[in-house]
Amino acid sequence: MVKKQVRRRKRRKSKQALIGYLFLSPVFLFYSIFLVFPIGFSLYLSFHRWNMLTPPLKARYMGMKHFTYLLIQDETFLIVLKNTLFYALGTVFIGMILALIVALAFSRTKYSSIWRFVYFAPVVTPPVAIGMIWGYLYRPTDGLINTVLRWFYLPGQQWLSSPAQALPSIMITGMWAGVGFTMLIFIAGLKGIPEMYYDAARIDGANFWQAFWHITLPLLKPTILFVLVTGMIGAWQVFDLVFMMSSGGIDTGVVPFESVGVVALHMYQTAFRYMRMGRASAMAFILFLVVLAFTLIELRVLRRGGVESY
Amino acid sequence: MNKKTKWSLIGALLFGLVFSGIAIAQTKLVFPVHWSDFNVDGMYDEEGNLIAKGLSQYVEEYMRLNPDIEIEIQSVSFENYLQKILVAHMSGMSPDIFQIYALWGVSLVDSGVLDVPPADVIRDVRANYTPSAVIGTTIDGQIWGFPTEVDNYCLVYNKELFGEAGFTEPPATWAELVEMAPKLTKYDAEGNITQYGFAFLSGWESAVVHPFLSLLWSNGGEFLSEDYKECLVNSEEGIGALEAELELFRKRGTDASGSVWEFPNGTVAMMIMAPWYESSLKVGLQEKYEDVVGVAPIPILKEKVNAQYTWFACVGSGSKHKEEAWDFLRWFCSDVQPATNTTRQGDLMAGNVGALPPRKIDMENQETLGDLYTQTFIEELEYARGEPNIFQGAEIKRILMNEIVKTWNAQKTAKQALDDAVKQINEILAEFY
The missing domain is CATH 3.40.190.10 (Periplasmic binding protein-like II)
Structure with missing residues (x-):
């Protein structure tokens, strides 16, 4: 009797599990098609030579050749890795400081929701549109930025047409585009800090800076960690802005690829210009490992400072 | 309108729509x-x-x-x-x-x-x-x-700048060009070039490789072996052709920051260029176009040849x-x-x-x-x-460009750069030939 009940309960449970899996199956299917399969296929390609035009299963096996080529022989890959690191560190760290300043200002400003909307607007604007608009702003001859500089008798700059200024110019745009999102996260983090700490500090005679250094910043550490990790992951993969804003200079030879190229752009060119999908896939996996290593380092460093929740 | 007429009209309308759809169906x-x-x-x-x-x-x-x-x-x-x-x-x-x-x-x-x-x-x-x-x-x-x-490709030169420097004819040989370029070059107080006697263009494969191929072939060298199994640019003739370019840098007739796109601004005296640049020159120079632009064959090293x-x-x-x-x-x-x-x-x-x-x-x-x-x-x-039609041509040209530009920036000697280019290009050729 008991055995029968146990069996029935088991059957009911497995039936429930089956129904659960059935409900989940569209999601599994979606992820299998759009995530698992592409990752698996890229991994397969990274060990093969494939030009997109022949059946992939007939691709020639290359072993670790793509990886060794990229890490030892391909000077451009190492240069674009360096450029990407420069871009990621610059946009994330400077962008984070700017976003924190803005968040602090808005947490004490009237009508802050309007300002938040203004700062958040670039986040919902497509990067392609941002790239095009900033491309116009940066035009050396008739761009708005140089026009404003000239009003103040400052020399106009070459911006995207200068090998030295092109990447920093794109970084400025990247920061502008991302500051709104980071700001919102910081505002949420600031709201999570109990007001009583500040009250207590004020009673003890602490000024704004003391309260900031000893209360706000330490309690914002989980938020900073989140912003840093997600920001760096995004910045390592930057493509659209760089593609939109650098292609004019690269196409005409005005700006050498090496001075503005990032890993994703090099990957794109390797895949679609030189028809080396295998090497481009290997690049993607190296980038993945680099991002993973950086993320683990960031987590370890910040956890040492007392952040345990991530 | 009775029911029958109404349905007939609707039928005719539908037939007309379908018929007109068929009539305007396009390839x-x-x-x-x-x-x-x-x-x-x-x-x-x-x-x-x-x-x-x-x-x-x-x-x-x-x-x-x-x-x-x-x-x-x-x-x-x-x-x-x-x-x-x-x-x-x-x-x-x-x-x-x-x-x-x-x-x-x-x-x-x-x-x-x-x-x-x-x-x-x-x-x-x-x-x-x-x-x-x-x-x-x-x-x-x-x-x-x-x-x-x-x-x-041909040599495109600025007749006005030539006149100012006292030249009446374009150079016929590369040696003449190397002699003339510094005299057509101007520098600012810090020694930076403000007017280029000759301008190359880095960053764009064809703009670097095609002029080099013209000089290579003019010097009697070859780019690739006939079976495309081997790159030959590091031959004596190849090194000589690149040295000929580098002579312009050594004599300060150019530097790696020069750009052929500055020609319409009047700050470039000579460049090697293709025919499609004509429209841009006309737009850039407007009414001065005919007074400024002169075109001549590429000055030769040994033989008369240009890349196509x-x-x-x-x-x-x-x-x-x-x-x-x-x-x-x-x-x-x-x-x-x-x-x-x-x-x-x-x-x-x-x-x-x-x-x-x-x-x-x-x-x-x-x-x-x-x-x-x-x-x-x-x-x-x-x-x-004609440049050879080969597998991975764009990639091969990029390698050659990168190595040539390194010599312009004095990062490698002509021999080192061309040896390195050959090594990389041969690896690609071995994949396909």
């Missing part, structure tokens, strides 16, 4: 191009009058003549053109008509992306195009389309309307217009794009080919030598 051809807007839309003067037809005007003319055909022109940047072809082919949505840079042709042919032209097209190309263009369009012994554009490359129009193997696509190309590239004795493709190339149309009849009858800028390019075609 749609997709034709991606990599040209500037004015090449597609036409060139207009300040009053808005059309002064040179663009591709769209010819396409509209064809569609008027063939109402059952619709041709959609898609503008794609040069950088993304090959990608567009590849991705579209892979996804089963291949465009119908392409303009192919011959250097891409080998991989595209090898992968079956291009349709084999009909026999009459092949006969037409063999009989009516300049030999170098036919060679450029031939891959594995097979002609793959109508040659649409050949581009070679080819573009050709072809049909995608994935096209669902190959026959209609070839019909359009026959009309556009091959049919001779009685009034001018030229082809439409030739008119577009010579009158708008500024490239050399390779059909013999266009070479003879296009008026603009005899102008100040283009005439020398036409004359120099006799000494033109």
Whole structure:
């Protein structure tokens, strides 16, 4: 009797599990098609030579050749890795400081929701549109930025047409585009800090800076960690802005690829210009490992400072 | 209106709609191009009058003549053109008509992306195009389309700057050019060049490699072995050709920051350039154009030779309307217009794009080919030598460019750079040959 009940309960449970899996199956299917399969296929390609035009299963096996080529022989890959690191560190760290300043200002400003909307607007604007608009702003001859500089008798700059200024110019745009999102996260983090700490500090005679250094910043550490990790992951993969804003200079030879190229752009060119999908896939996996290593380092460093929740 | 009449009317209306739908059903051809807007839309003067037809005007003319055909022109940047072809082919949505840079042709042919032209097209190309263009369009012994554009290189110089420096003639030999360039160069107080005696262009493969190939061949060297198994640029002649370029840097007649795009600003005295730059020079120099621009053969090292490359129009193997696509190309590239004795493709190339149309009849009858800028390019075609159509051509050129630019920046000697280039290029060649 008991055995029968146990069996029935088991059957009911497995039936429930089956129904659960059935409900989940569209999601599994979606992820299998759009995530698992592409990752698996890229991994397969990274060990093969494939030009997109022949059946992939007939691709020639290359072993670790793509990886060794990229890490030892391909000077451009190492240069674009360096450029990407420069871009990621610059946009994330400077962008984070700017976003924190803005968040602090808005947490004490009237009508802050309007300002938040203004700062958040670039986040919902497509990067392609941002790239095009900033491309116009940066035009050396008739761009708005140089026009404003000239009003103040400052020399106009070459911006995207200068090998030295092109990447920093794109970084400025990247920061502008991302500051709104980071700001919102910081505002949420600031709201999570109990007001009583500040009250207590004020009673003890602490000024704004003391309260900031000893209360706000330490309690914002989980938020900073989140912003840093997600920001760096995004910045390592930057493509659209760089593609939109650098292609004019690269196409005409005005700006050498090496001075503005990032890993994703090099990957794109390797895949679609030189028809080396295998090497481009290997690049993607190296980038993945680099991002993973950086993320683990960031987590370890910040956890040492007392952040345990991530 | 009774019920019967009403239903009859509705029936007639539906029949009419279906019938008219059938009547206007069109065959749609997709034709991606990599040209500037004015090449597609036409060139207009300040009053808005059309002064040179663009591709769209010819396409509209064809569609008027063939109402059952619709041709959609898609503008794609040069950088993304090959990608567009590849991705579209892979996804089963291949465009119908392409303009192919011959250097891409080998991989595209090898992968079956291009349709084999009909026999009459092949006969037409063999009989009516300049030999170098036919060679450029031939891959594995097979002609793959109508040659649409050949581009070679000449020395373009600024006559005003020459006059200021006391020169009346362009240099005939590279040694003369190296002597003249520093005298045409100006420097600021810190020693930076403000006016270039000669300008190269780094960052763009063809702009670096084609002038180098011209010098290499002029010096009696070879780029690749005949079987394409080996790169030969690090030969004595190759090193000599690169040393000839470096001599300009050593004598301060140029530096690595120079740019041929500065020529219209009057800060470049000499450059090696292709014919398609004519339109930009005219736009940039306006009424000063004729006083400023001079064109001469590339100064020689040992032999008279200049590098040439080819573009050709072809049909995608994935096209669902190959026959209609070839019909359009026959009309556009091959049919001779009685009034001018030229082809439409030739008119577009010579009158708008500024490239050399390779059909013999266009070479003879296009008026603009005899102008100040283009005439020398036409004359120099006799000494033109096409770049080889090889697998991974773009990648190989990028490697060679990177190594050459390192010598310009004094990061490597000519021998070191060319040895390194050969090592990398041979690895690629070994993959395919």
